[in-house]
Amino acid sequence: MAAAIGFSFTSVITAATGLFIEPISREFGWSRALVSSGVSITAILTFLGSPLFGTFIDKWGTRRMAIPGLALMALVIASLSLLTGSTWQWFAVWTVYGLAALATKSTVWTAAVNSTFTAGRGLGLGLVLSGSALAQAVTPPLADFLIKSFGWRNAFVWLGLGWGTIAILLCLAWLRDGYDIIRRAREAAGANGSAAPLMDVPGLTVAQAWRDPDLWRIAISTFIIMTATIALVVHQIPILVEVGVDRTTAAAYAGLAGLVGIVGKLVTGALLDRYSARWVGGLTILATSTTYVLLLWPGAPTLAIVAAMMINGYAGGTKLQLVGYLTAAYTGMRKFGTIFGAMASLIAAGSGLGPVLGGWIHDRWGTYEPLLWGAFGLTLVSSLLLFGLRAYPVWSKPEGAAAPA
Template sequence: MALAVWSEAARAEFRRHWRLLLAAAIGFSFTSVITASTGLFIEPISREFGWSRALVSSGVSITAILAFLASPLFGTFIDRWGTRRMAIPGLVLMALVIASLSLLTGSTLQWFIVWTIYGIATLATKSTVWTAAVNSTFDAGRGLGLGLVLSGSALAQAISPPLADFLIERFGWRNAFVWLGLGWGSLAIILCFAWLRDGYDISRRARLAAGPEGANAPLLNVPGLSVAQAWRDPNLWRIAISTFIIMTATIALVVHQIPILSEVGVDRTTAAAYAGIAGLVGILGKLVTGALLDRYPARWVGGFTMLATSTTFVLLLWPGAPTGAIVAAMMINGYAGGTKLQLVGYLTAAYTGMRKFGTIFGAMASLIAAGSGLGPVLGGWIYDTWGTYTPLLWGGFALMLLSSFLLFGLRAYPEWKKLEGAAAAA
């Protein structure tokens, strides 16, 4: 009976808000295009300008540094303004900046300036925005809703590598940036302009209808922890540390996966195809994980997912690995590793509620950014120092085991969903 009630409630939410899910998924996919395709641009840019792999990888790291410093501030903007007023301007700026990478001249100063502007755009389109949109709108189907929206990154991982490889081979790396920025970006902007309307917008309309009495009310007047309470919560510390570890290891693998596969004897075109397979499997992983999160404790779902992810690093350590092992490694990484943002978004909402979700998840986004920035440069530095990615793979294996241990140790979370449902009914 409980499952039937859940299913009917979830179906009702999806009938009302499927357009929001589609717009947010495409919007989030666009924010992941550069990360997913960076590995294809490393070689041609390095060859043309004589740059090291660490320097070429630094563009993602510059973005991550800015996100680390400013994500908490932009999280408070979500609590104050909602997601729509953040996402649409950010997507427009991001599309223009990606296209502008076609104008690189070999100046490192120009490289740093362009990526700094890109970093500003990402602050308004981080996972915080899309996660807040779903969490503010969905209750019974929150886990699956997050899975559908955050599948956007898996979609980018599936399409971007083979698409970027095709564009580079056909038009050159400069025009590839133009196609990725203005093509994909335009679709994301149009859909979000039309359909990105979530719980924050519903609450804003209710405040306006309430007149002067609603003017001073919080944009989302629901239960949850204050920022000070969240700071003292040991569960949040476990989630935070685990998040940093996961992002450091998995983003390093994603950015360097093409060179890593080349190291075990896979040519670039085949490696791009394998990366695409991982992205497609990642979509399935997010959907399955979302359904599991709505039925089972998130600490168990997250713990087993990270445990599975550790096997990817071991399989890629296999010298002269057969095709089956390589494909298995990419599929496991796509399935398990692709759920990391979904897990941290769900876990944060589960343990803090939505009262100050934007601000609290903004702090989590800082750790996501720190790990995302450290991982690519660390991977490049390891290769430049040792001439192999083997130390990176062993380190990733150990970090995934530690992350799994931290998530398994979480305590049961409060029943925020019931409290939020009661507040909405009232």
Template structure:
């Protein structure tokens, strides 16, 4: 244990700048999801759109991400994360700012979000998770928590910031400020500091004349083949668990402002609660990361996701007291935000890193499918029933299912690098 702690400290001393760059890069990829709920009302009011249509942008991205994430996962294994993230961040900034040009055309809305999907594919959690997993071993859980805290940072800052920008400058300029401001910071930090295990392997590969002859992958480490991964029961359990929890929690994130409105919370206060919940998610990721480095991931994940189910029950309380609402949002922020951290850690643990990009790319397709289905399903439930109660009951049920699947995982294997053959 002492040796492992020493190795973890050494990893953090060497690569803390990469963690910072990846965390801010990932925070930018979470901005639009965190802000969507605040844009629903002004856009729907100006163009006369239903909430289903107004919330469909995230779903369009999710559908395309679902279709093409495995391909982009292959690109990660082939090129590394840096060559994916930098152009993706630039494209994302431009597209977010271009949403200020909306004129009410459904086709324009669909076209902008289709282009946004390309940026999303190059900057989704697969990229940042691969960067961490390729660089860290002993401190992997905490490193993942720090990097993926970027999304919690976005969830904490984006709602009140977006509410202020909309009130002060209108929803159009809010898109411009979010895209160009946050995007510039993320791009500069990644340009300077996003150097990870793939870059280290690329330099080693260039110095090894036998690497090309062996046709070794860019990240030449132990792990499952793609065909072995498809047959892995553990990876299937992780995949299904991730899909159902994403459906429930992303629906809640996108519609949380309106859900809080149903229990008597005004829009400004709801934005504040949503921001506070996002910041609580940072604590959740760091605590979960430390626990993952010490205890079996299936127990850490199962308990954390079980706690998420309480959020849905508490938000069903009519005219709930402030303390109940705050408790619900804090639980959701703490527990719900760890889902990407858990799936990234579990996938690496059960598949190894040899084909991690390809394998996690397939996992990302299910993440995208759940993320896309959740917001539209939430909007459809509201449009059909006039309230969010059925969605909240469904969220309670599927979070328990997700936790059950993780509790049933077996111990993960210990991956050891095979020695290279020596010449006769």
């Protein structure tokens, strides 16, 4: 629960950005690409810093990263209420937010689960990463209510300090992981000063991971699907308004999609514990492509629009769960933090490119149709890459060598 709520807070600003685009653009005269750039600035810093912060996880564990990061993130979100219209101030605030995000991104929460669970790892990841679906469900209608009731400035304060405080308190009380278990065992054995890594278990080295073709497939697939889906998440409110849905109803649809996303993560987690992730992941991501087809339907009926949001919420929300599970399955836990830190860089690159690309497309053509067509093609490619993965290695030998499953 602590990790799920902590991860939900890291997804709040992404889920809320679409609702802040219009009031901020109207007040300061900014383009949609500029207002969307905050998420992209965060993504750039995450792309650059994730490998380094991944090594910190291997060295210190997740608790010592997550709690300070959540505190800084809460303060920065609240500080967005002080915007004056200066683009330099906008860039500076988001730069600090990006530093906080490095300590609270998916690498931290997936490492907490993967270091603790084995047989139930898929469902464990599903439960924790449902936090992002929770944020997607609650944030749009909540942010819409706060903006209408208190203005966009106070809405940032409520989202930052309110949600952030809950996440911090839960993590202080309950966030523990496999790194903590190993650390306490060493201290009890009088090996507090041991130079051995915390996760001294079988798995690939960083050099071996760089040469693994399956990891390259996972990495490329992840970058592609993040570019497509985060563009839709950030711009979903304007996209729905463009196809004829009023703003309040659009926020309700986005929230409903988030609730369906929770179901998707739990079902996918249970399937990952029973069936090959290449089939579970490939089919799940393939289903996401129908979202864009339905949104491109001229004069689409309400049922089609609702179906599009439900499918996207169910399938698209599992992408972090899939990459976390697949990375641990194909690399082992020996250097998981460092290796998944590199994966997180690609997640950040796609997350940063998607929103700005979506804003630029709308500014350039005055419509989101080119974005939806491009996202449809990218989703198909992403699913095909996962279908081509080989069988899992077996991480049972003490030397960390892998045998074919």
